[in-house]
Every structure is written in C-alpha cells, then in structure tokens.
Amino acid sequence: MEVIILPSSKDIGALAADSIEALVRNKPNAVIGLATGSSPLPIYDELARRHTEEGLSFAQVSGFALDEYVGLPEGHYESYREVIRREFTNRVDVAAENVHGPNGSSQDVEAACQAYEDAIVAAGGIDLQILGVGTNGHIGFNEPGSSLASRTRIKTLAEQTRQDNARFFDSIAQVPHHVVTQGLGTIMDARHLVLVASGAGKADAVRAFVEGPVSASCPASILQFHRRATVIIDEAAASKLAGAATYRHAYDNKPVWQGI
Ligand code: GLP
DSSP states (O other): OEEEEESOHHHHHHHHHHHHHHHHHHOTTOEEEEOOSSTTHHHHHHHHHHHHHHOOOOTTOEEEESEEESSOOTTOTTSHHHHHHHHTGGGTTOOGGGEEOOOTTOSSHHHHHHHHHHHHHHTTOOSEEEEOOOTTSOBTTBOTTOOTTOOSEEEEOOHHHHHHHGGGSSSGGGSOSEEEEOOHHHHHTSSEEEEEEOSGGGHHHHHHHHHSOOBTTBGGGGGGGOSSEEEEEETTTTTTOTTHHHHHHHHHTSOGGGOO
16 A cells, blocks of 8 residues: 655645546546545546646546435435536546446345446446545445445445535435445455545544554455555645654655656
8 A cells, every 4th residue: 555645635636636647548448436525526626627728538438436325316416426427527528428326216226236336347347446535434435344345235324424424415414324335345346546535534544544454443444455555645634644754755765657
C-alpha cells in the first residue's frame, strides 16, 4: 500500500486525476469505479476541468458506482446515481449508457446485485476504483463486520454512517437504513484502488486501516492485501499515522516515471 500525504484536497484531486488521465489516455475504454461522498469531489472537479480545458475525453469510458441507497424514489437528489451524474458524468463526455449503478429499488435485490457483478465482469473488470473511507472504516457501504470476501449485496447502515450522511438530507429520519454496495471482494477485484481522505475527522479511520490489523472490524484494512492500493490523504487525515515520516520520505524520493 502506498501512502501519499499532500497539503490540500485540491492536490489530492489533482494527483488522483493524473492517474485517471494516464489510464484513460493509455486505455480509452477504461472502466472506472466511481465513489460518492465529499472526498472524491476534487477528483471529479479536476477531471471535468481537464475535459473542458484540455480535451481529455471519456467517450469510451465506462463507470460503475460503488453503492446506492435502497428506498429513495427514482431521481432523488441524493441517490448516488444522481450524485454521480451531477458531480461527474454529466460534466464530461461519458456516454450515459456506460454509467452503471447497483439497483437499490429492484423487487428482486439479490438478482439485481448478481446482475451488477455480471455487468462489471462483462465490461472487463474495473481498472481503477476510486474510494473514500467512512469515519468507522467503511468503504463503499461495507460497514464493520462485513465479510472480507463479500460481493454486491444489501446491507444495513451503521447508525454512525446515518448520522455522518444526515448532512446531505433535511433530517436524519430521511437517511435510508438500507443500501446495496459492491462487496469487499468486488472492490478487491479492481486492478488499482485509489482511496482519498481529508480532514481530522478521518485520522482515526486512516490510522486503523493503514497501520492496524487487517480485520472485518475495519473494512478498509482489506486494502493491505491489494497488490496496487494508493492512499492519498491530507496532513490532518495523516496526523495519527506512526509511519508518516517514512511514507513522506518514500514519496519524496520516488522516481517520477513510476506515477502512482
Ligand atoms: C458514504 C459512501 C462512501 C464514502 C463515505 C465517506 O458512506 N458510501 O463511499 O467513502 O460516505 O464520505 P465522505 O467522503 O463524504 O466523508
């Protein structure tokens, strides 16, 4: 796992965007795993800027969302399908039919989750998966206790996650209790994981998943088993890492040609 500590979320967005740009220029029909939450927004802003100002094209790219709420009416402003459309895909030239999300309102949730897994495989698998991390160490909506081998399925949100996400709704009562999410096994199948986090509120979660034991109690710790996981965080999110100086030293001395 590579840990990169940068001064600001703008820098984090730019570095993650560099990696996505390199991927897309090398493989125009790349498959990108799209995350919601506030952490990835600087990435989407930067990619949208490069599209508008520098002609970076996503015309052949496919996108797969990480997760979705269950029970929000179609088109709900906070449904992740809408968030991803608004924050990213509508701002670039990704074809609408190439943007996929798990179906949180299917009558047959299990079949819908399997269909989602099948669609990822049919697209050739995810080349680069963007991730954030919850304050309790969740990735996607894989809450503590999630099987480290899990696939896309329905989950019940931890109360802490409902509270954390209440800021996007008028009140906590409106935050759904259920979600569908790519599993930890699904996420681990992506060829490159890029997790971004910023702010002191993430410092405990970052310390736990980067330097703690690999455990279902801290789902993001599964990244320690991935052969290509990049964690890009700001100073505040890195503030509790025992090895911060080592990570900084490694990155400062990294040959530029290696990228991330
Ligand atoms: C939600 C999403 C996660 C995201 C997390 C953190 O729970 N399902 O994918 O990583 O929020 O969000 P934020 O980046 O806003 O802190």
